[in-house]
Amino acid sequence: MPELPGLMKGLGVTLRTMLKPAVTTQYPRVKEAPPTRARGVIALKEENCTVCMLCGRQCPDWCIYIEGHKTKAPPRRPGGKPRTVQLLDRFDIDYSLCMYCGICVEVCPFDALFWSPEYEYSEPRIADLLHDKDRLGEWMDGVPEPEPLEAGAQAGKR
Amino acid sequence: MSSVDPDGRDEPGAGGQAPSADDVDDPALQAEIANPADSNQPTGADVAPAEGATSADDEPVPAPGAPGELSSDQTPSQGQERGDSASPAADDVGQVPGGDAGSPDTTAPAATPPTAGASAPGTESAVVPEQPPPTPTAAVREGAAAERSRADKAAQADEAAEVADSAETPEAEVDEAAGRLLDTLRSSLGDDLQQTHVAHGREVWARVSVEAWRRTAEVCRDELGLTYFCFLSAIDWMPSPYGRSEEPVAGDEDADGGQQGDGDESPATLEHGYAGGQTRFQLLARLMAPVTSVGVILKADLPDDDLRAPSWAGVYAGADWHEREAWEMYGITFEGHPNLVHLYLPGAFEGNPLRKDFPLLAREVKPWPGLVDVEAMPGEGDGT
Amino acid sequence: MSAVPQNQQRAYVSGQAADARVNVELETDGMTLNIGPQHPATHGTLRIITRLDGEQVISAEPVMGYMHRGYEKLVEVRTYPQITTLINRIDWLGSFANEVPFILAAEQLMEIEAPPRAQWIRTVLFEMSRIANITLFLGDMGVQLGAITAVFYAFRDREHVLNQIEAATGGRFHPNYDRIGGLKEDLPKGWVAETKSAMDKVRRFCDEMETLLLGNEIFETRARGIGVIPAEIALNYGLSGANLRASGVDWDLRRDSPNLLAWSEVDWKVWTHPDGDSFARYWVRLQETREAANIVDQLLDGLPSGPIMAKVPRIIKVPAGEAWVSTENPLGEMGYYVVSKGDLGPFRVKIRTPSFNNISIVPWVMKGVYVPDVITILASLYFILGDIDR
Numbered sequence: 068m069p070e071l072p073g074l075m076k077g078l079g080v081t082l083r084t085m086l087k088p089a090v091t092t093q094y095p096r097v098k099e100a101p102p103t104r105a106r107g108v109i110a111l112k113e114e115n116c117t118v119c120m121l122c123g124r125q126c127p128d129w130c131i132y133i134e135g136h137k138t139k140a141p142p143r144r145p146g147g148k149p150r151t152v153q154l155l156d157r158f159d160i161d162y163s164l165c166m167y168c169g170i171c172v173e174v175c176p177f178d179a180l181f182w183s184p185e186y187e188y189s190e191p192r193i194a195d196l197l198h199d200k201d202r203l204g205e206w207m208d209g210v211p212e213p214e215p216l217e218a219g220a221q222a223g224k225r
Numbered sequence: 226m227s228s229v230d231p232d233g234r235d236e237p238g239a240g241g242q243a244p245s246a247d248d249v250d251d252p253a254l255q256a257e258i259a260n261p262a263d264s265n266q267p268t269g270a271d272v273a274p275a276e277g278a279t280s281a282d283d284e285p286v287p288a289p290g291a292p293g294e295l296s297s298d299q300t301p302s303q304g305q306e307r308g309d310s311a312s313p314a315a316d317d318v319g320q321v322p323g324g325d326a327g328s329p330d331t332t333a334p335a336a337t338p339p340t341a342g343a344s345a346p347g348t349e350s351a352v353v354p355e356q357p358p359p360t361p362t363a364a365v366r367e368g369a370a371a372e373r374s375r376a377d378k379a380a381q382a383d384e385a386a387e388v389a390d391s392a393e394t395p396e397a398e399v400d401e402a403a404g405r406l407l408d409t410l411r412s413s414l415g416d417d418l419q420q421t422h423v424a425h426g427r428e429v430w431a432r433v434s435v436e437a438w439r440r441t442a443e444v445c446r447d448e449l450g451l452t453y454f455c456f457l458s459a460i461d462w463m464p465s466p467y468g469r470s471e472e473p474v475a476g477d478e479d480a481d482g483g484q485q486g487d488g489d490e491s492p493a494t495l496e497h498g499y500a501g502g503q504t505r506f507q508l509l510a511r512l513m514a515p516v517t518s519v520g521v522i523l524k525a526d527l528p529d530d531d532l533r534a535p536s537w538a539g540v541y542a543g544a545d546w547h548e549r550e551a552w553e554m555y556g557i558t559f560e561g562h563p564n565l566v567h568l569y570l571p572g573a574f575e576g577n578p579l580r581k582d583f584p585l586l587a588r589e590v591k592p593w594p595g596l597v598d599v600e601a602m603p604g605e606g607d608g609t
Numbered sequence: 610m611s612a613v614p615q616n617q618q619r620a621y622v623s624g625q626a627a628d629a630r631v632n633v634e635l636e637t638d639g640m641t642l643n644i645g646p647q648h649p650a651t652h653g654t655l656r657i658i659t660r661l662d663g664e665q666v667i668s669a670e671p672v673m674g675y676m677h678r679g680y681e682k683l684v685e686v687r688t689y690p691q692i693t694t695l696i697n698r699i700d701w702l703g704s705f706a707n708e709v710p711f712i713l714a715a716e717q718l719m720e721i722e723a724p725p726r727a728q729w730i731r732t733v734l735f736e737m738s739r740i741a742n743i744t745l746f747l748g749d750m751g752v753q754l755g756a757i758t759a760v761f762y763a764f765r766d767r768e769h770v771l772n773q774i775e776a777a778t779g780g781r782f783h784p785n786y787d788r789i790g791g792l793k794e795d796l797p798k799g800w801v802a803e804t805k806s807a808m809d810k811v812r813r814f815c816d817e818m819e820t821l822l823l824g825n826e827i828f829e830t831r832a833r834g835i836g837v838i839p840a841e842i843a844l845n846y847g848l849s850g851a852n853l854r855a856s857g858v859d860w861d862l863r864r865d866s867p868n869l870l871a872w873s874e875v876d877w878k879v880w881t882h883p884d885g886d887s888f889a890r891y892w893v894r895l896q897e898t899r900e901a902a903n904i905v906d907q908l909l910d911g912l913p914s915g916p917i918m919a920k921v922p923r924i925i926k927v928p929a930g931e932a933w934v935s936t937e938n939p940l941g942e943m944g945y946y947v948v949s950k951g952d953l954g955p956f957r958v959k960i961r962t963p964s965f966n967n968i969s970i971v972p973w974v975m976k977g978v979y980v981p982d983v984i985t986i987l988a989s990l991y992f993i994l995g996d997i998d999r
Contacts, residue, residue: 090765090768101775102772102775102776102779102797103776103797104775104776104777104778104779104794104797105775105779105780106779106780124593125688125690125691127687127691127692127694127695129591129593166694166695166783167780167783168691168693168694168783168785169779169785169793170690170691170694170785173793182779214797214798215797215798216794216795216796216797216798217795217796217797217798217799217800217801218798218801218914219726219912219913219914219915220726220795220796220914220917221795221914221915221916221917424930424931424932425717427867428932428933430931452841452844452845453844453847453849454844454845454846454847454966455847455935455942455944455961456847456944456946456959456961456966458946458959460948460957460959461957465685496950498929498930498931498948499930499931509946509959511933511944511946511961515844515853515858515860516858516859516860516865517865518860518862518865518866518867520933522931522933522946541845541846541847542842542845542846542969542970542973543845543846543847543848543966543969543970545969546965546966546969554681567674568673568674569673569674569677569998570674570677571674578679578682579681579682583682585682585683585685585686588686
């Protein structure tokens with residue numbers, strides 16, 4: 068076996084690799100930018116929610132807790148009858164149970180739930196992973212616009 | 226070959242489109258031509274075996290991409306043809322599935338599409354009813370029925386062609402194999418083959434008596450060449466006393482199964498699937514032939530008071546662990562198994578988790594959040 | 610039967626014989642060696658109780674259930690759309706591939722067919738999950754044999770594929786992207802081009818592995834002739850996928866199962882190897898990864914346009930019936946036996962996972978091998994714990 072050429076070749080590879088930049092990201096200092104669709108955290112647009120409970124019922128993990136009450140709202144047009152609306156009292160998502168499947172976002176008929184690619188919300192205490200509706204509302208800032216689709220796609224569905 | 230093709234063609238009245246098939250010598254081509262022609266008859270599956278029929282089918286592998294082609298099946302007619310022409314054996318092959326259902330008449334009307342219980346969607350009616358195991362006579366009767374219905378069918382054939390085409394997706398060449406498979410099972414197992422069903426023209430279900438469970442495996446491996454062991458498990462047909470734990474549409478408290486674990490339902494409410502059945506527990510297994518991907522799904526009724534079955538471990542080594550799993554999940558004892566101990570569950574585990582009356586605690590301790598007025602969860606009411 | 614070169618077989622056997630003699634002289638005692646459940650070679654928590662005679666394994670008995678999640682029970686209380694999210698987690702490295710057979714089974718019962726574009730995208734993602742899964746094996750096998758570089762390369766290049774999966778589906782590991790009747794949403798703009806460049810990287814990675822490991826003398830000596838599984842035995846145990854093809858059985862459900870997705874639309878090849886040893890299993894998987902990259906490229910070139918969702922009722926109820934659909938997943942044949950009674954969810958689902966059968970051959974194949982080879986064989990059989998335990 069010609070050992071020396073082999074050794075030189077190996078060292079050559081080492082040298083080349085040494086000069087290449089690292090592929091890893093130095094996380095806490097350098098943030099990774101997830102793709103638009105990334106399922107990071109669920110954001111709640113409270114004013115759209117009609118307390119229909121669909122998300123809670125469709126959740127495979129039963130990790131969404133919703134409570135609401137009926138109330139009268141002023142009529143849309145002057146002179147109309149006051150409307151009955153459901154007001155949201157409680158909307159909690161328990162992220163320690165959530166599987167990030169996105170079914171709740173998909174089934175929401177009123178566009179009250181969105182995915183945000185935000186991912187930095189780990190907690191030292193597991194109980195803190197229960198996000199209430201205010202916390203969920205804050206995530207709305209990070210919700211990206213829906214991105215354009217690839218050529219050949221049929222427009223329409225979001 | 227030639228003997229078969231003509232039959233196929235005559236019958237369904239497919240003749241119109243078919244003539245060319247005759248002229249072609251190459252079996253592959255012939256098959257191709259023939260298929261679309263016959264497509265009105267879904268069943269083909271049962272039919273199959275038969276003389277030369279196969280050669281054509283063995284060869285051509287239709288481009289799966291083309292749905293049109295796929296959906297065509299051939300042969301249905303052949304089955305019947307052969308049936309009337311006579312050998313009872315031949316025709317019971319054809320007819321078993323639907324036939325034993327014993328309601329040939331119900332089947333027949335539905336005949337437009339499938340007949341002999343061969344093909345998927347239409348067949349339900351034929352199969353679902355609980356019937357005594359098919360006896361040869363039943364089969365013969367069925368044969369006759371099929372014959373009778375043939376006339377109507379011929380009449381409807383033309384429309385049927387389109388309907389069936391879109392409705393079913395049996396494959397010609399696998400049909401053939403499926404039929405051959407049924408044929409062998411029938412001749413080797415005799416009365417121990419209790420009921421069969423064919424869906425999509427190629428998936429074969431066969432229910433055998435539990436005494437013949439091991440022999441079935443041997444027949445499958447040695448005579449049918451189903452050397453590949455796919456899986457073995459069981460089904461508990463008892464409706465779950467706990468419901469589905471949620472009922473998204475009608476979410477009232479009844480729907481949330483938690484409260485209503487009121488116990489055993491009478492076995493009278495059992496509804497079995499393909500190939501029927503009489504008992505709460507059924508063995509379920511699948512064997513396959515490598516390369517051709519022909520397979521059979523086997524079932525066997527287990528008497529409620531005696532959950533024992535012969536082990537397959539000596540026939541298919543792979544069955545070893547599957548039987549251990551079925552043992553711990555359903556409590557079925559496999560006789561002759563070398564080492565029937567827990568596989569997944571800890572040794573001291575009590576109960577058989579996959580039985581329907583085993584509660585899924587995760588769904589019992591917590592109320593379904595879809596309920597409108599939920600009491601606070603333990604430890605959660607304070608908002609943590 | 611396998612065709613390990615005669616000379617190697619002889620060398621292996623005579624080596625064993627020589628050792629057996631030594632053992633007799635030394636009068637070694639039997640010993641029980643417990644491997645795992647936290648051993649890196651077990652990809653999770655598989656425990657193997659081996660009984661040794663000196664350096665030789667007399668018997669090996671896998672113990673599992675450390676990760677048994679009872680999916681077959683869990684799916685009985687879930688609706689069809691909810692189930693895909695669960696079964697993602699069976700084989701977590703190639704999770705999209707887990708969804709496909711289940712969805713196909715449900716579609717078969719509902720007699721729905723997804724539009725062509727959806728079928729093609731499914732196939733693309735299926736192959737990408739194959740790559741994501743197997744690249745890890747390609748690197749990991751190196752680690753098990755003492756070559757640590759390979760696994761870093763594997764993780765590096767797998768990342769490109771995972772990024773693409775995430776860009777399309779929103780989930781790196783658990784896409785939950787397949788729906789009854791089609792897909793969740795269409796691909797984002799620019800995805801096709803990026804995926805193609807990722808496929809180039811995958812091919813380069815395969816070349817790299819080929820020179821780095823396959824051409825490596827140590828790797829070869831440690832893998833060749835180790836853990837030979839003859840074809841009949843493999844079939845009898847229900848081995849599937851690359852493990853079976855490495856034993857010379859030319860069987861791939863992508864090609865041999867009729868009418869599944871879009872594989873028949875492209876030009877590709879099923880790789881087999883006659884030897885049936887650990888080296889063959891590695892070799893076959895390496896070729897398959899390359900082939901998968903080619904399949905993805907070809908499919909992306911011919912991606913049909915159109916809708917990605919068939920007409921499906923808003924509330925999905927699957928008509929009563931039974932269906933069995935299996936596909937050639939990264940680890941082997943994965944199938945779902947779905948029994949429906951016309952409800953929102955299935956009555957019973959039997960999940961046939963490839964690793965379960967693949968690993969059931971361990972007691973057979975481990976008999977008489979040496980302790981270091983245990984790891985080689987385990988690594989080359991390649992299993993995912995979630996796929997065994999379900």
